[in-house]
Amino acid sequence: MKLTGAQIILESLIQQDATLIFGYPGGAILPTYDALWDYRDRIKHVLVRHEENAALAADSYYRATGKVGVCMATSGPGATNLVTGLANAMMDSSAIVAITGQVSSALVGSDAFQETDVTGVTLPVTKHNYLVTEVEDIASTMAEAFFVARSGRPGPVLVDICKDAQQKTCEYVPVTSVQLRGYMAIKPQARQDAPRMLAQAAQLISQAQRPVILAGQGIKHGNAHEEFRAFVDKSGIPVTTTLLGIGVLDENHPQNLRMMGMHGEAYVNQAIAGADLLIALGMRFDDRVTGNLKTYARNAKVIHFDIDPAEIDKNVPADVGVVGSVKDLLPPLTELIEKRSYPEWFKQINLWRKDTKERDVLGSKLPEGMLLAPHVIRAIWEATGGNITVCTDVGQHQMWETQYFQHTRRNQLITSGGLGTMGFALPAAIGAKFGRPTDEVWAIAGDGGFQMSIPELATVVQEGLNIKIAVVNNSFLGMVRQWQELMHEKRYSSTQMWSPDFVKLAQAYGICGMRATTQAEAHDIIARAREHDGPVLMEFRVESETNVFPMIQPGKSLDEMTRRQPAALGGGMDEVK
Amino acid sequence: MLIDHAAARLNPTKHTLVVLVENKPGVLNRVASLFRRRNFNIDSLAVGTTDDPAVSRMTIVVDTSKTSAALVERNLFKVINVIDVQDLTGVPSIARELALIKVRVGDTVKRGEIKQVADMFQSRVVDVARDAVIVEVTGEETKVDSILQVLRDYGILEVVRTGRIAMTRG
Numbered sequence: 001m002k003l004t005g006a007q008i009i010l011e012s013l014i015q016q017d018a019t020l021i022f023g024y025p026g027g028a029i030l031p032t033y034d035a036l037w038d039y040r041d042r043i044k045h046v047l048v049r050h051e052e053n054a055a056l057a058a059d060s061y062y063r064a065t066g067k068v069g070v071c072m073a074t075s076g077p078g079a080t081n082l083v084t085g086l087a088n089a090m091m092d093s094s095a096i097v098a099i100t101g102q103v104s105s106a107l108v109g110s111d112a113f114q115e116t117d118v119t120g121v122t123l124p125v126t127k128h129n130y131l132v133t134e135v136e137d138i139a140s141t142m143a144e145a146f147f148v149a150r151s152g153r154p155g156p157v158l159v160d161i162c163k164d165a166q167q168k169t170c171e172y173v174p175v176t177s178v179q180l181r182g183y184m185a186i187k188p189q190a191r192q193d194a195p196r197m198l199a200q201a202a203q204l205i206s207q208a209q210r211p212v213i214l215a216g217q218g219i220k221h222g223n224a225h226e227e228f229r230a231f232v233d234k235s236g237i238p239v240t241t242t243l244l245g246i247g248v249l250d251e252n253h254p255q256n257l258r259m260m261g262m263h264g265e266a267y268v269n270q271a272i273a274g275a276d277l278l279i280a281l282g283m284r285f286d287d288r289v290t291g292n293l294k295t296y297a298r299n300a301k302v303i304h305f306d307i308d309p310a311e312i313d314k315n316v317p318a319d320v321g322v323v324g325s326v327k328d329l330l331p332p333l334t335e336l337i338e339k340r341s342y343p344e345w346f347k348q349i350n351l352w353r354k355d356t357k358e359r360d361v362l363g364s365k366l367p368e369g370m371l372l373a374p375h376v377i378r379a380i381w382e383a384t385g386g387n388i389t390v391c392t393d394v395g396q397h398q399m400w401e402t403q404y405f406q407h408t409r410r411n412q413l414i415t416s417g418g419l420g421t422m423g424f425a426l427p428a429a430i431g432a433k434f435g436r437p438t439d440e441v442w443a444i445a446g447d448g449g450f451q452m453s454i455p456e457l458a459t460v461v462q463e464g465l466n467i468k469i470a471v472v473n474n475s476f477l478g479m480v481r482q483w484q485e486l487m488h489e490k491r492y493s494s495t496q497m498w499s500p501d502f503v504k505l506a507q508a509y510g511i512c513g514m515r516a517t518t519q520a521e522a523h524d525i526i527a528r529a530r531e532h533d534g535p536v537l538m539e540f541r542v543e544s545e546t547n548v549f550p551m552i553q554p555g556k557s558l559d560e561m562t563r564r565q566p567a568a569l570g571g572g573m574d575e576v577k
Numbered sequence: 578m579l580i581d582h583a584a585a586r587l588n589p590t591k592h593t594l595v596v597l598v599e600n601k602p603g604v605l606n607r608v609a610s611l612f613r614r615r616n617f618n619i620d621s622l623a624v625g626t627t628d629d630p631a632v633s634r635m636t637i638v639v640d641t642s643k644t645s646a647a648l649v650e651r652n653l654f655k656v657i658n659v660i661d662v663q664d665l666t667g668v669p670s671i672a673r674e675l676a677l678i679k680v681r682v683g684d685t686v687k688r689g690e691i692k693q694v695a696d697m698f699q700s701r702v703v704d705v706a707r708d709a710v711i712v713e714v715t716g717e718e719t720k721v722d723s724i725l726q727v728l729r730d731y732g733i734l735e736v737v738r739t740g741r742i743a744m745t746r747g
Contacts (some may be wrong), residue, residue: 119603
């Protein structure tokens with residue numbers, strides 16, 4: 001059957017079970033949009049208001065469903081607008097396929113209208129990319145793109161397709177298998193080495209007195225929650241997660257200490273600093289997790305599992321580094337280890353935990369009704385019973401979310417980790433809502449990040465998406481201000497931020513807008529927002545100059561945290577001087 | 578930048594990686610971009626075809642005092658178009674470099690001397706002009722370095738070196 005290149009693109013999407021596109025049309029991709037008209041009952045296209053948000057929504061859709069997200073844009077500015085979203089997916093290993101139109105093959109290299117070297121521009125922020133100039137290459141390239149995106153360590157793949165290739169026709173034969181000459185998700189050598197390495201790992205585990213499991217997002221990518229839970233239960237070892245690892249294990253699980261790192265609770269970092277063995281599973285020792293590498297967990301041996309061999313020994317040298325999927329590697333390791341418990345170790349951790357609890361800002365005496373961002377997060381958690389998908393932006397509210405929202409459901413937090421992309425929350429909520437249509441989806445953003453993605457309110461309305469949007473407004477770029485306060489003598493260079501009237505803004509978009517300035521009002525509008533059948537924009541006016549504690553300042557060690565005073569000593573919002 | 582090939586030869590921190598890649602447009606760019614992005618230090622990179630027209634071969638010399646060869650190897654494997662990577666360090670192998678050296682000729686006596694030098698290094702004079710000759714030398718980097726040292730006295734006008742290419746023995 002002869003099809004146009006454009007039709008082959010769409011047939012390939014159907015074949016890959018990727019029938020949702022976040023995109024924005026334009027000249028060089030027009031033939032594909034024209035073909036899309038005939039496919040509109042089989043492929044859903046969501047018109048975003050900026051291409052960056054198409055990529056971010058596709059990224060979030062992948063995280064919400066495990067299915068490859070798809071975004072589409074035209075050449076030149078359309079494609080370059082995708083770049084931040086691609087970089088976000090690259091850093092957080094999200095499988096997305098981006099399809100971009102390119103000028104006709106005869107014009108490539110001529111500086112034609114809306115021509116950009118898109119494969120050149122996106123090379124370092126994609127797992128792989130392709131420039132397709134011939135219609136005959138489209139089917140195989142699309143199949144390869146999906147294969148590469150979802151296999152091994154997932155990542156974004158961009159396919160740049162010349163306009164004339166979209167217009168020309170050729171015989172379409174669905175591509176059912178992909179053979180790449182070099183690329184392999186896991187090398188045979190790694191598979192061969194695994195049993196020996198696992199035996200060494202089991203040996204280290206049997207010798208440890210103060211082990212800690214560092215659980216990362218790789219467990220989600222491998223869909224290895226069950227295998228992980230079995231390992232955790234049998235090993236009896238305390239677990240801490242990375243930011244992106246939140247959701248791999250119920251935070252009510254008695255062994256789950258919750259998030260580690262720069263803004264992880266103090267007792268978690270103290271446990272890591274005091275550990276004699278770290279078992280790192282599908283995580284990459286990001287600098288936000290380790291603090292100063294020279295002093296990081298200095299008495300600990302390290303077992304490191306990762307599907308990406310380049311992560312082993314990159315930041316923290318591993319005593320036992322195992323390359324592979326945690327889903328494959330954990331069951332045999334669970335077999336090899338003894339069932340154990342660590343009463344002494346937990347006793348120590350619980351002492352640290354008690355101290356942490358005493359420094360909780362919500363436990364300290366505050367002026368009547370004073371609304372802090374942690375109150376807002378806690379109120380959302382309480383009102384919803386925690387049974388929602390949360391998409392956060394980047395900054396203080398994001399860290400408070402990890403501290404004051406107890407995550408009990410799998411993969412319920414969708415957030416931008418490695419790249420720290422402001423403006424993520426709203427497009428992420430859009431992507432997540434398409435992925436989990438029956439779920440209650442919340443976007444939680446600061447006043448800064450939200451103002452980067454306001455235009456997507458139109459997408460929310462146009463698509464009739466029931467998303468609850470909480471804007472935590474402290475009239476500052478809060479996290480940057482916090483750094484300025486702690487490290488730059490309160491020189492608030494360009495961090496004070498004016499915002500529009502968010503309630504009126506919501507009204508302008510025809511959605512429900514509400515505002516809270518006290519704790520009571522916060523509880524009230526959250527309840528009303530949940531009753532409202534449709535999107536709601538809530539503005540929470542919170543205290544301006546509050547800090548996320550504890551904090552490992554850049555270059556400091558895990559056990560050199562800047563902390564708040566215990567409530568008994570006055571508590572309050574400031575750090576211990 | 579002056580590349581100290583003699584040091585490269587003697588210094589165990591210089592690792593030779595042989596990389597087979599798919600012969601497709603942009604692959605060299607992907608590899609070069611990887612080095613730039615990861616801040617890897619390399620001494621030389623030589624690229625050429627193989628007996629399989631679909632496969633190109635790169636020989637890369639990595640300075641492991643600055644960059645872990647294992648990390649370079651693992652990251653190269655992640656490039657989708659890379660078929661195989663082999664670290665030749667500690668593996669019996671042959672390494673060669675080719676250089677063309679254009680030397681000033683002051684008078685006919687000098688021309689004869691240069692010819693003699695070339696002969697001593699088992700090299701060849703491949704071009705003779707009124708005021709210059711081109712010497713072609715092949716060998717390990719130390720040999721190229723040595724002949725350069727000697728020819729410097731006559732006045733070197735131009736040098737091109739291919740960078741190391743290597744192959745395992747047997």
